Amino acid sequence: MRELGSSQPTAVELEILRILWELGPSPVRDIHVRLAEAKGTNYSTTVKMLSVMLTKGLVKRDDQSTPLVYRAAMTRERTAKKFLSELIEKVYDGSAMSLVLQALASGKASQAEIAEARKLLDEMEGKS
Amino acid sequence: MRELGSSQPTAVELEILRILWELGPSPVRDIHVRLAEAKGTNYSTTVKMLSVMLTKGLVKRDDQSTPLVYRAAMTRERTAKKFLSELIEKVYDGSAMSLVLQALASGKASQAEIAEARKLLDEMEGKS
DNA sequence: TTGCGTTAGCGAAAGGTTTCGCTATACTGC
DNA sequence: GCAGTATAGCGAAACCTTTCGCTAACGCAA
Known part of the structure; x- marks a missing residue:
């Protein structure tokens, strides 16, 4: 089952x-x-x-x-998140940030996107 | 084949x-x-x-x-990148940053990791 | 050298995914 | 109402992944 x-x-x-x-x-x-x-x-x-x-x-x-x-049944966002979790789990043994660094390092981000990411980092830091 | x-x-x-x-x-x-x-x-x-x-x-x-x-045959990094590309392609139709934001928002990052990401963002901003 | 545990390989079973043919039912225009 | 077309469902074929049993070959110790 x-x-x-x-x-x-x-x-x-x-x-x-x-x-x-x-x-x-x-x-x-x-x-x-x-x-x-x-x-x-x-x-x-x-x-x-x-x-x-x-x-x-x-x-x-x-x-x-x-x-x-x-x-x-699921939004695109939630599905992507599940995929990511699995990728993180299976390939990186749980460290989300390693993956993020990979994605960032792929170098496709624009200035605006970088700014957006930074804003998000600020928020996260505040919460944790 | x-x-x-x-x-x-x-x-x-x-x-x-x-x-x-x-x-x-x-x-x-x-x-x-x-x-x-x-x-x-x-x-x-x-x-x-x-x-x-x-x-x-x-x-x-x-x-x-x-x-x-x-x-x-492949490094962990390269494999992850391939997975990511596919995920981005299949789920997000090409926008890498949407995915990164998702990953960040998944909220598993520690303070140290956040700092690391920020440092990377700085570097990227310098280059682009 | 003989016997035993380890290594290596192969074919096929078991299980999951994707495809389609066939059938039944519903809808539409005459 | 009837013929022709579109919708829905099901079982099984085709295909891929994962698992294992069986067998062969090797190395090592008694």
Whole structure:
């Protein structure tokens, strides 16, 4: 038995989630159009994946409306945070900052972003 | 055919890589002891996983020495960076800083780490 | 040299993910 | 109402990952 809510989305699941984050709550057809664009897969596949994801609790759906409307169960932010936690746990054995340093060192930050990060650091220092 | 070097390590593979990062180049026996500690798996399993990882290019081995010595093909840092790139690509569609902010906001940083990050920000600001 | 523990490898089972074919049902325009 | 199209679901195939049993080869001590 899979522990409830413990599993990270797989590759295709993530692709579907991202579509839902972009489009907002959508019927299968719309999701499928986007997914097929990227992968050329079948309508049945999209339906099935959504049903699997529903079982796993990754998406929710409105059974009232027809056609059925699906939406992501988690926000993009929360999902990213979970991924990060796992990455930190698995690769860095728990030190979040090592990872942050990596990301910063990748050097894609603009002045504005650096300023934003600094502001956040100030807030964190205040709290801890 | 899997594209060369394109695949992220899977769960167990990552666990083995982490052991190799900690221990440095090691014979199967040492890797196995650590892995079994965490997961209770069989010696054969460790051998097989290493052979699979060798095929995928995730580890290298010294065929001279006996018993055979394995080492990670990539550094921890480079692996983390690849994970991050993928996360950024798949979840955030390319904006690295969004992710960094998430990491910071996860709030696991100590005072010392915050100081370190700030120092890095200073350096980056100087350069850009 | 014989026997024993260790190392190495392989094939296939077990388990998870992704794909699709087939079927049923609902909706739409005639 | 009927035919044609879109929606929904299910089981199983195809594929990948993880696990292990079995076997072979090696090294070492009695």
